[in-house]
C-alpha cells in the first residue's frame with residue numbers, strides 16, 4: 605500500500621470578512637498561481653527569458669512550468685512573464 609487518503613484536514617476556523625490580499629491572518633505570505641493556456645502558447649520562450657526560475661522550454665519545444673504555485677519572491681517575475689507573453693497565454697492569479 606502506498607499513502608492513505610490525505611488525512612490532515614485542518615479544522616480551522618473560517619475568518620469571515622478579513623479581506624486582506626497580502627498576508628493571511630497567520631502572517632503567511634500569499635502566493636500566486638500560474639496557468640498556461642496551451643492553445644495560445646507558441647513556445648516563444650519569452651516567459652523563460654523573463655522568469656527562468658518558473659518557466660522552461662523543454663527539448664521538445666514545450667513549455668514547462670517549473671513552479672505553478674509561485675512564491676512571493678517570484679511573483680513579480682511571474683507577472684512580468686505574463687506581460688511579456690506575446691500571445692497572453694499566461695495568467696497569474
Ligand code: SF4
Nearest residue numbers: 645646648649651689
Ligand atoms: S511567453 Fe507565452 S507563448 Fe511564449 S512560451 Fe511563454 S507562455 Fe508560451
